[in-house]
Amino acid sequence: xxxxxxxxxxxxxxxxxxxxxxxxxxxxxxxxxxxxxxxxxxxxxxxxxxxxxxxxxxxxxxxxxxxxxxxxxxxxxxxxxxxxxxxxxxxxxxxxxxxxxxxxxxxxxxxxxxx
Amino acid sequence: xxxxxxxxxxxxxxxxxxxxxxxxxxxxxxxxxxxxxxxxxxxxxxxxxxxxxxxxxxxxxxxxxxxxxxxxxxxxxxxxxxxxxxxxxxxxxxxxxxxxxxxxxxxxxxx
Numbered sequence: 466x467x468x469x470x471x472x473x474x475x476x477x478x479x480x481x482x483x484x485x486x487x488x489x490x491x492x493x494x495x496x497x498x499x500x501x502x503x504x505x506x507x508x509x510x511x512x513x514x515x516x517x518x519x520x521x522x523x524x525x526x527x528x529x530x531x532x533x534x535x536x537x538x539x540x541x542x543x544x545x546x547x548x549x550x551x552x553x554x555x556x557x558x559x560x561x562x563x564x565x566x567x568x569x570x571x572x573x574x575x576x577x578x579x580x
Numbered sequence: 581x582x583x584x585x586x587x588x589x590x591x592x593x594x595x596x597x598x599x600x601x602x603x604x605x606x607x608x609x610x611x612x613x614x615x616x617x618x619x620x621x622x623x624x625x626x627x628x629x630x631x632x633x634x635x636x637x638x639x640x641x642x643x644x645x646x647x648x649x650x651x652x653x654x655x656x657x658x659x660x661x662x663x664x665x666x667x668x669x670x671x672x673x674x675x676x677x678x679x680x681x682x683x684x685x686x687x688x689x690x691x
Contacts, residue, residue, distance in 0.1 A: 521678055
């Protein structure tokens with residue numbers, strides 16, 4: 466009964482490959498996010514969706530494409546993976562449509578390693 | 581400059597001591613200030629939060645204080661225990677964007 470679940474937990478792949486990470490939340494939240502945590506532990510917002518609609522797209526390469534088939538799911542597809550994409554990617558959700566006004570509930574993270 | 585600055589980046593205390601982590605921010609419109617704890621290899625989890633209409637909030641050994649005029653807020657942990665060892669992040673909200681996180685404080689509590 467995990468509130469925010471993401472798969473896979475670990476992803477090891479070679480440069481140039483394409484990979485996807487899936488996220489689902491069963492909290493009934495309207496807003497979902499992708500955050501990237503680099504090797505220095507810095508948490509940076511990448512995307513935010515509210516009820517399937519993209520509302521934040523920070524300065525992220527076009528190789529990253531989020532997709533939200535419904536408000537409970539937010540997937541992340543990455544094309545042409547590069548070494549610098551290695552990081553832990555966290556999915557999160559929050560209640561309500563107003564960004565930044567309520568707590569984030571994080572998934573367990575996907576550790577992506579590009580070799 | 582940075583939206584939110586967090587200090588110190590590392591903090592080592594003896595079990596039973598208090599620990600204080602401070603964050604300063606620049607946007608006077610920010611009105612929500614959560615703190616997250618991230619244990620090694622795990623996800624960040626909310627431990628306490630405060631809104632701008634309140635100056636202090638306490639939950640057992642954890643407290644957060646907010647000084648809106650000076651634009652800073654602090655996390656206070658009293659009677660620290662080894663299980664408090666983790667990375668702590670402050671965060672703020674800004675118009676039009678999701679929560680912005682500080683760079684984290686690695687707290688080590690030695691017994």
